[in-house]
Amino acid sequence: MLTPSLSPAVGHIALGTARPGDQFGAIAGHAGLVATEFSYKKDAEIYGEDEPADYVYQVIRGAVRTYKLLSDGRRQIGAFHLPGDVFGLESGATHRLTAEAIIDTSVRLVKRKSLEQAAMTDVAVVRGLLDMTADSLKHAEDHMLLLGRKTAMERVATFLLEMDRRLAVAGMMALPMCRRDIGDYLGLTLETVSRALSQLHDEGVLGFSGARQIVLRNRQRLRGMDA
Amino acid sequence: MLTPSLSPAVGHIALGTARPGDQFGAIAGHAGLVATEFSYKKDAEIYGEDEPADYVYQVIRGAVRTYKLLSDGRRQIGAFHLPGDVFGLESGATHRLTAEAIIDTSVRLVKRKSLEQAAMTDVAVVRGLLDMTADSLKHAEDHMLLLGRKTAMERVATFLLEMDRRLAVAGMMALPMCRRDIGDYLGLTLETVSRALSQLHDEGVLGFSGARQIVLRNRQRLRGMDA
DNA sequence: CGTCCATTTGAGGTGGATCAACCCTAGTGG
DNA sequence: CCACTAGGGTTGATCCACCTCAAATGGACG
Numbered sequence: 001m002l003t004p005s006l007s008p009a010v011g012h013i014a015l016g017t018a019r020p021g022d023q024f025g026a027i028a029g030h031a032g033l034v035a036t037e038f039s040y041k042k043d044a045e046i047y048g049e050d051e052p053a054d055y056v057y058q059v060i061r062g063a064v065r066t067y068k069l070l071s072d073g074r075r076q077i078g079a080f081h082l083p084g085d086v087f088g089l090e091s092g093a094t095h096r097l098t099a100e101a102i103i104d105t106s107v108r109l110v111k112r113k114s115l116e117q118a119a120m121t122d123v124a125v126v127r128g129l130l131d132m133t134a135d136s137l138k139h140a141e142d143h144m145l146l147l148g149r150k151t152a153m154e155r156v157a158t159f160l161l162e163m164d165r166r167l168a169v170a171g172m173m174a175l176p177m178c179r180r181d182i183g184d185y186l187g188l189t190l191e192t193v194s195r196a197l198s199q200l201h202d203e204g205v206l207g208f209s210g211a212r213q214i215v216l217r218n219r220q221r222l223r224g225m226d227a
Numbered sequence: 228m229l230t231p232s233l234s235p236a237v238g239h240i241a242l243g244t245a246r247p248g249d250q251f252g253a254i255a256g257h258a259g260l261v262a263t264e265f266s267y268k269k270d271a272e273i274y275g276e277d278e279p280a281d282y283v284y285q286v287i288r289g290a291v292r293t294y295k296l297l298s299d300g301r302r303q304i305g306a307f308h309l310p311g312d313v314f315g316l317e318s319g320a321t322h323r324l325t326a327e328a329i330i331d332t333s334v335r336l337v338k339r340k341s342l343e344q345a346a347m348t349d350v351a352v353v354r355g356l357l358d359m360t361a362d363s364l365k366h367a368e369d370h371m372l373l374l375g376r377k378t379a380m381e382r383v384a385t386f387l388l389e390m391d392r393r394l395a396v397a398g399m400m401a402l403p404m405c406r407r408d409i410g411d412y413l414g415l416t417l418e419t420v421s422r423a424l425s426q427l428h429d430e431g432v433l434g435f436s437g438a439r440q441i442v443l444r445n446r447q448r449l450r451g452m453d454a
Numbered sequence: 455c456g457t458c459c460a461t462t463t464g465a466g467g468t469g470g471a472t473c474a475a476c477c478c479t480a481g482t483g484g
Numbered sequence: 485c486c487a488c489t490a491g492g493g494t495t496g497a498t499c500c501a502c503c504t505c506a507a508a509t510g511g512a513c514g
Contacts, residue, residue: 068372070454076375078368091361096368119350126353127346133360134318140367141305141323145295147374148303148414152502179461187375189503194462210511211461227297379470406493419470421494437479438493 033118035108040101046088049098053090055109059083062105063176066097067184077185079139080177082166086132102176147187150227155186156196157225160206164216175212260345262335267328273315276325280317282336286310289332290403293324294411304412306366307404309393313359329403374414377454382413383423384452387433391443402439 037060040046046057046064057064064081078097081087088099090112119126146155159182167173175182179190186193197214200206205222207215216222264287267273273284273291284291291308305324308314315326317339346353373382386409394400402409406417413420424441427433432449434442443449 068368070372070376072454074376074454076372078371091358092365096365119354121350123347123350123353126350126357130353130357130360131318133357133364137360137364137367138318138323140364140371141295144305144367144370144374145297145303147371148411149297149301178459184375190461191463191504192502195502198462227299227301405491416471417493418472418495422470425494 033110033114035110037106037108039104039106042101042103044101046099046101046107047095049096050094052093053088053095054112055088056086056112056115057088057099058086058108060106060108062107063102064099064105064107065102065177065181065185066099068097075184076187077181078143079136080181080185082176089129089132089136091133102181152186152188152192153196153199153225154227155188156182156193156200157222158227159186160200160214160216161219161222161226164219168216172209172213172215175214179211260337260341262337264333264335266331266333269328269330271328273326273328273334274322276323277321279320280315280322281339282315283313283339283342284315284326285313285335287333287335289334290329291326291332291334292329292404292408292412293326295324302411303414304408305370306363307408307412309403316356316359316363318360329408379413379415379419380423380426380452381454382415383409383420383427384449386413387427387441387443388446388449388453391446395443399436399440399442402441406438 035058040062047053047055049068059081061083064085064087065077066079066081066087067075067077069075079087080102081099088095088109090096115125115129119129146158150158163173163175167175177185179193182188183190183193197206200222201208205216205218207217209215262285267289274280274282276295286308288310291312291314292304293306293308293314294302294304296302306314307329308326315322315336317323342352342356346356373385377385390400390402394402404412406420409415410417410420424433427449428435430448432443432445434444436442
């Protein structure tokens with residue numbers, strides 16, 4: 001992992017200007033918490049599985065994938081983290097997934113120690129951490145249902161609706177990730193993802209302008225497909 | 228859902244005798260928290276998906292499954308809860324999975340409101356809730372890898388090692404759940420689970436004394452199979 | 455304009471699902 | 485105490501959704 005403190009891109013800013021809806025909101029107001037900014041190039045590792053969890057991160061710009069690997073290289077992406085999302089929050093001492101920048105990405109990070117310090121005296125801080133962890137758990141529970149029981153088409157429909165909700169601007173979404181990432185998120189191969197998207201395109205449910213620029217033309221239909 | 232307060236089986240006990248390793252440990256010491264005991268018959272629903280989350284539960288005796296359903300009845304069990312385990316802990320207002328007793332089961336429960344009250348003033352309580360939620364998240368992350376990327380045999384091997392760790396006594400485990408439950412936990416059919424177990428039996432990796440009494444004869448081999 | 459990688463599309467294979475008996479065993483009632 | 489029954493479990497045969505392997509196409513960038 002790159003060491004943030006050695007980077008020329010580092011700057012120090014005080015947390016305390018929480019925007020509405022900011023996931024850092026609950027902890028941002030705490031005096032004394034200092035956030036550092038840092039940037040990662042496409043495909044750069046932010047932290048590795050089982051590495052010490054010394055920082056907590058928030059995406060400012062770009063996109064991050066967190067995943068687990070099996071010994072033979074099979075990969076399961078647990079979540080995509082988009083601007084505003086917090087990731088890398090752990091209860092134990094180490095990270096349980098690897099985090100990588102999907103595209104050039106900027107993150108804000110705070111020292112885990114200082115967060116623990118703040119949490120020791122401020123109930124609102126711990127409460128904020130609890131809510132963020134509970135959000136991750138909710139996502140994981142929904143995703144277990146998808147991975148264990150949904151068909152390929154249902155998985156892709158669910159994915160499209162999730163991404164539409166999280167990153168659509170003006171009815172259009174620009175996916176940061178490739179087909180292989182989508183497959184590894186949905187428990188499918190990249191070919192199966194591609195075929196499902198092609199079929200949805202043929203049926204007029206979505207439109208492409210470039211493989212990663214997608215506009216949903218029939219959300220209702222898609223909701224009906226996600227089981 | 229049955230209403231605990233109407234049950235004849237109800238009794239009131241003060242939390243405060245935390246055993247070492249008790250998952251309730253961090254919150255049990257808090258003065259004023261009252262736990263109620265309650266029992267459920269085999270297959271009884273403890274709470275339903277989207278019902279108000281008014282209580283948090285701990286298994287005393289028996290076993291609980293928590294699951295999500297798709298509209299056509301496909302089911303994904305997210306976790307099995309065994310004696311000592313806490314379940315039903317939510318950040319939002321409602322439960323996100325359904326909970327059912329697998330066999331006759333006793334639970335301890337505390338009012339969510341009183342927990343929130345305690346959490347408001349006591350950092351240790353929130354911290355306890357955070358740690359328990361983080362444990363659930365860790366399990367969910369591991370399970371996503373299993374559901375998305377492991378083969379049937381790898382899933383069953385992982386399941387056996389998990390149950391061995393959690394409920395083996397004297398090298399033997401008594402599974403409380405049927406093959407269908409195991410399948411719905413692992414994202415497989417009950418037939419596939421049965422075939423995998425039979426194969427492991429034929430290979431001498433495990434022994435049966437009744438379909439649900441299993442003894443692992445070669446844990447190392449099993450660990451090698453769980454990928 | 456050419457190169458490279460992502461994506462699409464095609465053809466064929468397969469792991470696990472489905473459908474269908476059959477078997478075991480715990481529980482029940484005679 | 486044993487025959488009967490029902491529900492859980494096993495096993496077999498077949499099917500098919502998705503994977504694998506392979507090739508063609510396309511789009512971004514130098």
